[in-house]
Amino acid sequence: MPSLNYAAPTSVQEAVALLAGAAGLAKPMAGGTDLLVQLRSGRLKPELIVDTKQIPGMIGIREEAGGFVIGGATSGAMLEAHAALKAAWPGVVEAMDLIGSEQIQGRASLAGNLCNASPAADSVPAMIAAAAVAVIVGPKGERTVPVESIVVSPGRTSLARDEFILAIRLPPRPAHSGDAYLRFIPRTEMDIAVVGCGVNVTLDAAGVCTAARVSVGAVAPTPLLVAEAGAALVGHTLDEATLAKLDAAARAACKPISDKRGTIEYRIKVAGVLARRAAAIAFERAAGRVAKGH
Amino acid sequence: MNYIIPQSELKVVGTRPVRPDGVDKVTGRATFGADMTLAGMIWGKMLRSPHAHARIVAIDTSRALALPGVRAVVTAADFPDIASEEAFVGEGPMNFRDLSRNCLARDKVLYEGHAVAAVAAASQSVAEAALDLIDVTYEVLPHVIDVEAAMAAGAPILHEDMFTVGIEPKPTKPSNIAKRVAFAKGDAEAGFREADVIVEGRYTTQPVHQAYIEPHACLAQVAADGQAHIYSSTQGQFMVRAYCAKVLGWEIADIRSYPMEIGGGFGGKTLVYLEPVALALARKAGRPVKMVMTREEVFRASGPTSGAVIEVKIGARRDGSIVAAREVLKYQAGAFAGSPIGPGCMCGFAMYDLPNVDVVGYDVVSNRPKVAAYRAPGAPITSFAVESAMDDLARKLKIDPLALREMNGARDGSKTHYGVTHRDIGFLATLEAARSHPHYSAPLKPGQGRGVACGFWFNIGGESSGAVHVNEDGSISVVSGNPDIGGSRASMAMMAAEVLGVPIEHVRPIVGDTASIGFSHLTGGSRVTFATGMAVTQAAERVVDQLKQRAAQIWEIPAEAVEWKDGKAYPAGLNAGAFEPLSLAQIALKAGRTGGPISSEVTLNAQGAGPGFGCHICDVEVDSETGHVKILRYTAVQDVGKAIHPSYVEGQIQGGAAQGIGWALNEEYIYDKDGKMENAGFLDYRVPVASDLPLIEAVMVEVPNPRHPFGVRGVGEVPIVPPMAAVANAIRAATGLRMPDLPISPPKLRAALDAASGAKAA
């Protein structure tokens, strides 16, 4: 019988050494809400699980230089309970909050959602739109990488086998900024995104967009940063013509597959719809008309 | 009408006491199928076919048997190859030969997930590892999934010995069409010639799983002398006993079958999958063997109900009176014959009083799991088509859809196209209650739509046993032979308490194993509160007779001079003598001295089940950009006979409506090109979650069934019949689109909306 080992190191060095030293497959674990499911189904047969939750810095949220540093294993429930984070980044928090149920929320993390590397991961388009970066630790120390560069293909990340994410950093927030994330699922909860879309904007005092990032999920092998969609917003208010351009740019970026969760045509259409709807919420928030998630 | 107690004097029946099984269920003490353990128990696992259709060339189990920890391996070779023999399982036929071959494939595998061999080993992981060591050589055959493709000439044939029954002359070539059935009344052709308006449609429905939360599970033990015990999650312990005996070639008396608490069945647990295999493994291993399906196995190898193609045509005069109706139904049976095509042919038009009807149905096999009963088997499918067409007809005639149904609705004396004449039915009363419900006239906003649809189910009676025992302290035990899947323990206790005149708290209902109570047909067909309730009521009446006799003995007066009221014996009138009343407890205390224990067991074959009717009103809002349908408001009106425990009846109605909404909007089996199911789990097989549904308002119309002592008619199946058409008709109202193909999932609806707006623009 193959055996499975479990370790809960208390320092980054120890964790890195364990990951580097394992003979077979070694997997870092945060909440385990993906990992344990894959283990049970037999899809994943690791030799070693390295639980990261005892490592200092892995759990918790702190404000730093106007931005936020979120420990890699911080649960969705902790994000949801953090008033300042929620006020600054309602889109990121609501994306994370969509994941699973109450029970899952007590465990699931941003780093786990990202490193599971599903094209449909909910928090990832929101993080990409937010220009979040991942703080990665490994044998050679620390490096920071934009979130959009982490997932390379379904189930695969750009991390080396002896690296893991220590924290996610969200940048400082200029005035008149707002973000939003929307996903489409056939039901109202407990489902996987057929399409997801994150939008993050900054407006000037007149309500004209000065910076924008748009990201779509579940419409390509990896979550995408759609530069053209962001560009469609910059210099404009949310008028009909701008919305149409945004819709078209979001659709143009899609390279989906038809599968049991949706057809190519459907996913592309809905990506445009969600981009418009998420942009409308982000603009409202940036203009200060809506305080938080709806 | 001759009810044993006038409605106005009922004290327990019709109230809402705390459910007797409630504490066990909310505290986790209830013992479900997978919860049983026995000393020395080992684990059984099933090897399943990776192919949709293949010949089994060879099975080599030697490597698996050599693995340390493996105690036994069985294949079909360990079972008798039994002859074709029909049995009746409550809601549909079951052929024992097919049942045996469904439990373990013989010669051929007929669907992906078909059981091929089973292992018993010291642990689950050893058993799983052993499965990988069983070498099965397959010769893969072409397969067919779709019902019409299976009927087409040149389709891969599943059973070389299947010749369509019901066509003349008898066919000479094998076919996937197991049988053709036909029903006719009047002259449909002539009827259509009289019609001013005709609606026609072709509808498709997908197979849907019963989606009980508890997977199939059992624990089997066989002693050295062949005496066996089987504990399982089932709708019928007597069914398990008989089917296992048949499949194994054992005697029924050698098997004692225990029904565990059941976590849902909905018809899907009216047959056996694991039980005979677990018994065979237990006998070979000499150890108790537990088997529990995974959710994936539940989807790949058990249930569902049929998917179907239905063509419907209805003709009416300008005034709304229907002159002719026709239906052609093609039902998937799965890998073995036996879809609910019979009820399908009967139920669609059963609600209406029609002069000319012509219905033809086909029972068709294909490479899918064998269908099992699912609430009102066959009826929801046919009613989706007929009730959608009725909505189109109302629209064409510009008549209110409920008015159209009232005009043509079945009433006492209406003769159906399958020959039965309706008596004491409550369809018109149900329609009336729906029409006058505030929901029906509530305002709607733009983008919203309202639909209505109706449903019918026969309900059944059948063989049941019930026992009422007076305990030494005057408390009461009520034993029945039916697993409690819909609150029947409460109903049994309440009916007994009513007859005995004692508070419900003193009555403890128990579901007995096959050695503790007389034979009872399984829990299904909405029969238990009706039929088993009748047995329990009669047993309670006999106990009252005994109690009166004992009081008479104590008082030394004739039994006729004793009256039973409010749980006490009274002298009947002044002539009987002046005695202080004797309570049930006082009489129980003296039972030993007045003739021994006081108890009665009644076994009967209940006749006269009353059919039920429902009418559902559904409001939806359609997101035209995503195709998402939101259910805004839902009201389900139903003729329930007499509600013994109204909360349970409401629960049945709400549950049926919820399942029907899932069937309408999202549930489907998705197959890849090799005939493998792609969504064998609750993530992608989408039953509604709580937040998808509004509170479903259940409205009970009580038109008593005069053939039951309290007026009971079955209530558990009717509520799943109307929802699909109610939802589709609401979508029709909101969007102008008739959606004839289930499920009406977002991609499908968005595509239809785009096609319609494209057509308009062009």
Ligand SMILES: Cc1cc2nc3c(=O)[nH]c(=O)nc-3n(C[C@H](O)[C@H](O)[C@H](O)COP(=O)(O)OP(=O)(O)OC[C@H]3O[C@@H](n4cnc5c(N)ncnc54)[C@H](O)[C@@H]3O)c2cc1C
């Ligand atoms: C019932 C249920 C519902 C769900 N619903 C959703 C949903 O709606 N939307 C959605 O997007 N997801 C959903 N998920 C998936 C899952 O909950 C999320 O992806 C979650 O965010 C994963 O986080 P985790 O901390 O549990 O990750 P884990 O399971 O611990 O890890 C996931 C992966 O990331 C790796 N990993 C973990 N931590 C690190 C780290 N610090 N550095 C590098 N790699 C790491 C692991 O090795 C593993 O490969 C659901 C899961 C369940 C069981």
